[in-house]
Structures are given as C-alpha cells and as structure tokens.
Amino acid sequence: MSPISSLSVLDAIARADGIEVKRQEALLKTGALQTAILTSENFSIIATDEKGIIQLFNVGAERMLGYMAAEVVNKINPSDIHDPQEVMARAQALSLELATPITPGFEALAFKASRGIEDIYELTYICKDGSRFPAIVSITALRDDFGTVIGYLLIGTDNSVRKQVEIALNEAMAVAEKANLAKSDFLSSMSHELRTPLSAILGFAQLIESGTPQPTPSQKRSVDQILQAGWYLLDLINEILDLALIESGKLSLSLEPVLLAEVMRECETMIESQADKRGISVAFPEFGSPRFVSADRTRLKQVLINLLSNAIKYNTEHGKVTVTCVDTPSGHIRICVKDTGEGLTEEKIDQLFQPFNRLGQQANTEQGTGIGLVMTKRLVELMGGVIGVESMVGKGSMFWIEMNITTEQKLPADPLNLAHGFQTQVPADPHARTLLYVEDNPANLMLVEDLIARRPDLRLLSARDGLSGIAIAKASLPDFILMDINLPGISGITAMKILSEDPLTKHIPVVALSANAMPRDIEKGLEAGFFRYLTKPIKINEFMETLDLVLKLAKAKADPVPIKEAIL
Structure with a gap:
C-alpha cells in the first residue's frame, strides 16, 4: 500500500470516529433532555397505553397530584383523577358537537387526540388527599411506525394562578359595573334635582318676559340676564351629563344612513338667528346627488351645530363661515366648517379637546362651557369618524370631521310626521x-x-x-x-x-x-x-x-x- 493510500484510510477512520463521537454526544444530549423533561417538577407528564391505562407518571405529576408513580401505573386512567362532572360535561359537549355518542371517562378526554387532533382543555385535577386545582391539559395520540395508536401523552400545568387572576378580574369588573350603575343613577338623580329649581327660574322668567304689560326696559335687562344665565346653566348640566354618559359607556347611538342635505338644511335653520345677530354670513354646500353617511342623526346634528356655533361665536364681526363637503381617497366624506376668526396657535390647538379648557376665552363676552369640543370628538369617534382642525393665526380656523359613506338609502319619511x-x-x-x-x-x-x-x-x-x-x-x-x-x-x-x-x-x-x-x-x-x-x-x-x-x-x-x- 502506498503512503498516500495509507493516509486516506487513516483520514476516513478519523472522520468516522469523529462522526461517532458526535452521534454519541447527540444521544447523550437527547437523553439528558428527555431525563430533564421527565423529571421536571413544573408540569405533569402522564403517558397511557391505547386503552387509557397509565404507563408513565413523572415527578411533576407526583408533586402536583400527591400520588407516587407505583400507585397509579397499570392501575387507573387519567379520567379517574379528573372531576367526574366535568368529564361528563365534556362527553356531552363532544356528543352534541360531533353528533356521536361519547362515553364519559378517558374516551371523552382522548376522543379528538385519537383522530389526530391535538386537544387542549381545562379540567380540575383531584389530588390523592382530595384537594383540587384547575389545570390546562394537552393530550396527543402516540403512534407506532404503522400509524396505529399505541397510547396517549397528557401534559398538564397548574392553572390556579391564572384562575385566581380571572376571578379577581371578574370581581373587579363586577365592582366597576356596580359603580357605573350607581354613577348613572346618581347622574339621573342629580339631573332631576338640578333641573327642578331651574325649571321654576326659567319658567317664571319667560312668563315675565312675555307677559302683559310688557316689562320696563330695566326689568327687561334683568330678565334677560336671568334667562341667559339660566339657559347657560342648563347647557352646562346637559353637557356634563352627556360627557359622563359617554365616559361610562352608557350613551347609546343608533347608526343609520343619514341624508346629509337634510341635516345641513336643519342645521342652517337652527343657527340662522345666531349668525344674523353677529352679522355672520354662513354658506352651506349644494349636493348634486343624494349623499348618505352612517351616523346617529341626532348626534350628527349636535356635532355640526356645535362646530357651527363655535365658528360664529369666535368669528370676526361680519365674518364668514363656509361649510364644504369633499370625498376623501379612503372612501369617507369630509365635512369642513371654516371661519374667518382670529385663528389658533399650535399651543392652543394642542389644548383644544381638554374638558373645561376655553383657551383663554373666559373673559370673552361669549359664554361657553369648555365641554362642547370634547363632546364633539367623543361623538364623532363613537360614530366611527375622526375629527381634526387646521388653523392659521389671523386667518381663521377650519374644523373637519370625516364620516363613513353609505349607499343604503333611508326609507321615505312617514307622512304622519x-x-x-x-x-x-x-x-x-x-x-x-x-x-x-x-x-x-x-x-x-x-x-x-x-x-x-x-x-x-x-x-x-x-x-x-x-x-x-x-x-x-x-x-x-x-x-x-x-x-x-x-x-x-x-x-x-x-x-x-x-x-x-x-x-x-x-x-x-x-x-x-x-x-x-x-x-x-x-x-x-x-x-x-x-x-x-x-x-x-x-x-x-x-x-x-x-x-x-x-x-x-x-x-x-x-x-x-x-x-x-x-x-x-
């Protein structure tokens, strides 16, 4: 044999030895992993034969359930250490789901696994001393080389902590719900208590204002002040209650296709007097074809009236308010309310939607609660829309809302309206x-x-x-x-x-x-x-x-x- 041939053989032997060493190392590592799994105390591993009789009961199962392996191997099946009523309920649920009679017991636990579907379920384990704890169990069918089921593997973890957290969370939610109901009842009661004296104040003030003989100029000024303050207080009560309803999730909306042209006409009628008093001209869009948005009609009108009222109140004398509607590339319609007022700085824009923040307008003769824009934003978002603002100091502001367009048309108005x-x-x-x-x-x-x-x-x-x-x-x-x-x-x-x-x-x-x-x-x-x-x-x-x-x-x-x- 030549020296070269001798070296080749030696190299081959060395490579073979190296491969064998690596294989042995891999086997040892695999064995170590298997041993670590089987001896883990953090989860239970239970293996059964094809009939469901326990063949393997690891250290974790012993720790969790209190049985020694010798007490259960070849003697019982896993259903014997589960809550029997839960096993019965599982069998009944499977029977309804699959329209097949399922026998309560291990068959109910292993039914899906036997059909090649790994199953994960929640059941209560019963320990040797009679104590119980909730567990999450994963069950898988074990098969031989020919695909025949030769047993089942159940891996379980203690679910007590998560259950305790769930119970605590449910209790907290129940307490919160009770508090919300109490808050809602309190708001309703408070609304009644505030409105009752206010009813007398405003009612009799209106009687004096419209009575015969007519009040003197001095009396008229006093009555006007009473009415102005009274209606302002009523607005404040209404807006606080509305905002509280929204924040507590109690405000109900009825979303339906709303014809924009109709809502615009109604808004125009409602703000006409306010605009005339200030000498403000208001221009509304013309619609070439019917345009419908998905909204709560009453709340959409409330949103638009608030934006229009602000545009009039904080406009320059004899200024303009322009309402436009444009389609957006995202398939929405944008309704813009533009004024010719003083405009807003970036700092003020950042503070716009904060409750009771009037952006320094407290000294202004125009009354306001500082809640309107907060309400407007919440309402728009509840109707699936978005709101935004663009402004330039000295040039004016433009508030806009985007609403979802819908092609569904409303039924004709009831002739008995x-x-x-x-x-x-x-x-x-x-x-x-x-x-x-x-x-x-x-x-x-x-x-x-x-x-x-x-x-x-x-x-x-x-x-x-x-x-x-x-x-x-x-x-x-x-x-x-x-x-x-x-x-x-x-x-x-x-x-x-x-x-x-x-x-x-x-x-x-x-x-x-x-x-x-x-x-x-x-x-x-x-x-x-x-x-x-x-x-x-x-x-x-x-x-x-x-x-x-x-x-x-x-x-x-x-x-x-x-x-x-x-x-x-």
Missing part, C-alpha cells in the same frame, strides 16, 4: 278642552297654571299625586293629561300604565313632563307609552306646540275627519 302639526295654532274652541296636570311641586304647578291661563280654549285640573290623578282622570275624563314622573306614592309611569289599561281612560293621551331628562329616562318613558316626553325646565314654545298637537288629536276624535288630515 307629527312635526308638521307644530306649524299652525289651533283656533280657539268655544267649548274649552280639559287638561289634567299631575304634579307635586307647587312652583311647577303654578307655572303651568299661568301658561294655561293664556289659553282660553283650555281649562286646567290638577292633582298632587299619582293615585289622585287616576281618580280625577276617571271621574272627569279629561281630553289629555300632563304627568310628572317622580310623584308621591306611585310614579308617573305606573299611573300612566294604570290609565292605559282601564277601558274608561285608555284613549286619553298622556304627556310626560319631568326633570328626569337623561336620554335613557326619555327612552324609558316613550317605551312605557307616553304620547310625548317633555323635559323641565319648560320651554314655553315647545310646551304650547305640544298642547296644540294634542288638541288637534282630541278634536279629530270628535269630528268626522280622518286623523291624518287633522294632524297635517
């Missing part, structure tokens, strides 16, 4: 109609008495509690009823339901007049069956228009004229 009934006054009736007012607050009763005194077509009856109101209604059969909600004895809602269930009085329309003015209070009242729900403080025009509407309905019942014609 009762709003049309507010447009004309009912002629004086020679035979006065009867109104029953159920109210326990003397100031509120006096205010309504003074209002009804201006109506020769009405005569007023009154009751101080719900039971008396029911008795008077059955005895006198008034044409309609005004009902307070918070009454001594029984509530106004209960009284209304009693009247609606009596054949003698069920035809009488009942109008709620209450200081419970939270949105959920109004919804609850209308769902209960009130014909209308008016809130205190009384707005005299709205109150009189509601009386007109109910009078029309009462007249329609007496005359052979279709109700539809009477209303329209």
Whole structure:
C-alpha cells in the first residue's frame, strides 16, 4: 500500500470516529433532555397505553397530584383523577358537537387526540388527599411506525394562578359595573334635582318676559340676564351629563344612513338667528346627488351645530363661515366648517379637546362651557369618524370631521310626521278642552297654571299625586293629561300604565313632563307609552306646540275627519 493510500484510510477512520463521537454526544444530549423533561417538577407528564391505562407518571405529576408513580401505573386512567362532572360535561359537549355518542371517562378526554387532533382543555385535577386545582391539559395520540395508536401523552400545568387572576378580574369588573350603575343613577338623580329649581327660574322668567304689560326696559335687562344665565346653566348640566354618559359607556347611538342635505338644511335653520345677530354670513354646500353617511342623526346634528356655533361665536364681526363637503381617497366624506376668526396657535390647538379648557376665552363676552369640543370628538369617534382642525393665526380656523359613506338609502319619511302639526295654532274652541296636570311641586304647578291661563280654549285640573290623578282622570275624563314622573306614592309611569289599561281612560293621551331628562329616562318613558316626553325646565314654545298637537288629536276624535288630515 502506498503512503498516500495509507493516509486516506487513516483520514476516513478519523472522520468516522469523529462522526461517532458526535452521534454519541447527540444521544447523550437527547437523553439528558428527555431525563430533564421527565423529571421536571413544573408540569405533569402522564403517558397511557391505547386503552387509557397509565404507563408513565413523572415527578411533576407526583408533586402536583400527591400520588407516587407505583400507585397509579397499570392501575387507573387519567379520567379517574379528573372531576367526574366535568368529564361528563365534556362527553356531552363532544356528543352534541360531533353528533356521536361519547362515553364519559378517558374516551371523552382522548376522543379528538385519537383522530389526530391535538386537544387542549381545562379540567380540575383531584389530588390523592382530595384537594383540587384547575389545570390546562394537552393530550396527543402516540403512534407506532404503522400509524396505529399505541397510547396517549397528557401534559398538564397548574392553572390556579391564572384562575385566581380571572376571578379577581371578574370581581373587579363586577365592582366597576356596580359603580357605573350607581354613577348613572346618581347622574339621573342629580339631573332631576338640578333641573327642578331651574325649571321654576326659567319658567317664571319667560312668563315675565312675555307677559302683559310688557316689562320696563330695566326689568327687561334683568330678565334677560336671568334667562341667559339660566339657559347657560342648563347647557352646562346637559353637557356634563352627556360627557359622563359617554365616559361610562352608557350613551347609546343608533347608526343609520343619514341624508346629509337634510341635516345641513336643519342645521342652517337652527343657527340662522345666531349668525344674523353677529352679522355672520354662513354658506352651506349644494349636493348634486343624494349623499348618505352612517351616523346617529341626532348626534350628527349636535356635532355640526356645535362646530357651527363655535365658528360664529369666535368669528370676526361680519365674518364668514363656509361649510364644504369633499370625498376623501379612503372612501369617507369630509365635512369642513371654516371661519374667518382670529385663528389658533399650535399651543392652543394642542389644548383644544381638554374638558373645561376655553383657551383663554373666559373673559370673552361669549359664554361657553369648555365641554362642547370634547363632546364633539367623543361623538364623532363613537360614530366611527375622526375629527381634526387646521388653523392659521389671523386667518381663521377650519374644523373637519370625516364620516363613513353609505349607499343604503333611508326609507321615505312617514307622512304622519307629527312635526308638521307644530306649524299652525289651533283656533280657539268655544267649548274649552280639559287638561289634567299631575304634579307635586307647587312652583311647577303654578307655572303651568299661568301658561294655561293664556289659553282660553283650555281649562286646567290638577292633582298632587299619582293615585289622585287616576281618580280625577276617571271621574272627569279629561281630553289629555300632563304627568310628572317622580310623584308621591306611585310614579308617573305606573299611573300612566294604570290609565292605559282601564277601558274608561285608555284613549286619553298622556304627556310626560319631568326633570328626569337623561336620554335613557326619555327612552324609558316613550317605551312605557307616553304620547310625548317633555323635559323641565319648560320651554314655553315647545310646551304650547305640544298642547296644540294634542288638541288637534282630541278634536279629530270628535269630528268626522280622518286623523291624518287633522294632524297635517
């Protein structure tokens, strides 16, 4: 053999020896890993044969369950150390899921694994001493080289800590929910308590303002100050309550396709007077084709009115407000409200959406709560939109909102829309109609008495509690009823339901007049069956228009004229 051949053989032997060494090292390492796994105390490893009898019970299983391996190997199956009711429930759930009868026991635990699906489930382990703890168990089928199931491997971990955290979290959520409910009830109650005295202040101030003889110039200035401060306080109450509802997640929105042109026309009508007083011109867009956005109609209008009011209030004298609508590349529509005011610095823009921050306008003659823009932002976001602002000092500001466009069209407006009934006054009736007012607050009763005194077509009856109101209604059969909600004895809602269930009085329309003015209070009242729900403080025009509407309905019942014609 040549020297070269001898070296080649030696190299081959050396390489073979090296490979063998590495293989041995790999086997040792694998063995060490397997030993580490099997002797780990952090999780249980249980292996069974194909019948479910335990063949392997590692150190972790011994530590967790309190059994020694010799006590369970070849003697029991894993279902014997699980909560039997949970095993039964699992078998029933699998039976329903797969439409196949599943026998409770190990078969229920191993069913999915036997079909090649690794299964992970939560069950309660029962220890040797009878104690229990929640566990997460993973079960896998073990197969031979021919694919035949020869056993099952169950790896379990103690789930006690996570369960304790879940329980603590659920308890905390329950406490928070209870606190939210208490907060909501407190806000509703506080709203009522604040509105009740404010109702008297604003109501009588309006009576003085519009009474005969007319107030003197000095009295008129005083009344104007009372009304201005009163309505401002009412706005503040409303906005604080609205903001609290949003923050607590209690504000409900009804998203639907809203026709932008209609909302714009309504907003134009509502801000026209405010703009005229300041000499501000307001330009609204023209729509070539119907454009619908997904929004809550009332809240969208609230958002736009707030932006328009701010654009008018903080504009220059005889300035301009321009409203535009443009499509965005992302498939939204951007509604922009641009003014010619003083504009905002970057610092002020950063502070815009902070509650009660009026950006130094406190000394301004224009009143404001500092909550409007915060409310606007929250409402826009709740409707799935975004809000932004662009401004330049000395040039003006542009606030914009982007809303989701929808192609779905609204159903045609109901031809019986009762709003049309507010447009004309009912002629004086020679035979006065009867109104029953159920109210326990003397100031509120006096205010309504003074209002009804201006109506020769009405005569007023009154009751101080719900039971008396029911008795008077059955005895006198008034044409309609005004009902307070918070009454001594029984509530106004209960009284209304009693009247609606009596054949003698069920035809009488009942109008709620209450200081419970939270949105959920109004919804609850209308769902209960009130014909209308008016809130205190009384707005005299709205109150009189509601009386007109109910009078029309009462007249329609007496005359052979279709109700539809009477209303329209």
